[in-house]
Every structure is written in structure tokens, then in C-alpha cells.
Amino acid sequence: MKLDNAAPFDAKTAAKQPFLTVMRELATTYQAFCAYDEAHIRETGLTSPQFDVICTLGNTSGMFMNQLAEKTLVTKGTLTGIIDRLEQKNLVRREVPPENRRCFLIVLTPEGEALFEKIFPVHIAHLKERFDRLTPDELTEIKTALQRLKSVFAD
Numbered sequence: 001m002k003l004d005n006a007a008p009f010d011a012k013t014a015a016k017q018p019f020l021t022v023m024r025e026l027a028t029t030y031q032a033f034c035a036y037d038e039a040h041i042r043e044t045g046l047t048s049p050q051f052d053v054i055c056t057l058g059n060t061s062g063m064f065m066n067q068l069a070e071k072t073l074v075t076k077g078t079l080t081g082i083i084d085r086l087e088q089k090n091l092v093r094r095e096v097p098p099e100n101r102r103c104f105l106i107v108l109t110p111e112g113e114a115l116f117e118k119i120f121p122v123h124i125a126h127l128k129e130r131f132d133r134l135t136p137d138e139l140t141e142i143k144t145a146l147q148r149l150k151s152v153f154a155d
Helices: 011-015 019-042 048-057 065-071 076-088 110-131 136-154
Strands: 092-095 105-108
Touching: 019 048, 019 110, 048 065, 048 076, 048 092, 048 105, 048 110, 065 076, 076 092, 105 110
Parallel strands: none
Antiparallel strands: 092 105
């Protein structure tokens, strides 16, 4: 393993850095959210990435693959396989727009739109049960803190 710079402190000092408890809390919070979220999503017969794609495409006239990759939590490399599987389930289709025949527009089929209309509001209500345990001020504080944390790493 090659590191660019030597650490300014030893391993014992490194283990006592105050931000480590924040990292752990962030990770365990994400794990708890995912467990709650994914258990409900599995009831729809979709994987979490498939659900993400269906919900991202819902209420749109479709998206190009690169747009869909940017708006979902799915990597571009994984997205093609997800779209293939959703096509097999007849939930999405690829359309070639006449103005740009080099790319695909991904759109929900009527079955995909019906599924979105059924599962999206139910899932939001499922999440709302837990988020309603927080006050509006707490939600704002959490959002602000997460945005600030993201900005620290986005530089």
C-alpha cells in the first residue's frame, strides 16, 4: 500500500479522533435506514435499484441513460443490467428518439406506470411513519448538517 504523506500522529492518537464517532453513527444510521427501507421494497418484488429506477422515471416522460444514472443511486455500469431486467418484467422500454438515434430514452410502460402509481405512495407513507417522529426543525437541522458534511468531501 502506498500513502502519499506520513500521518501527523500515531495509531493510538488516530483512534481517538473525535470524528470517528460521527463516522460510525453515520454508517449505522445508514444501515438502519437501509434495513427498514429495503425490507419494504422487497415486498414489491423489486430490488432496491429497480425500485429506485421505477420511482425516478415515475411522473416523467422518460430519461436518457446518463440522466437516469445521475438521478438514481445506481452506477452507470449497473444501470444497463437493471434496465434489461425491468424490460423483461415489461415495466420499462427503450425508445430511440428520432432526433438522436445514438442514445436510448428509458420510459415506463403502462404496466410500469401502474406499478409506480401503486407502490410509490405506499412506500412514502411507510417512510413517513418514521420521519414523522422528527420535528420539522429536527429535519431541517439534519438536512443542513448532512449538506455541510457532503460539502466537506465534495471539494
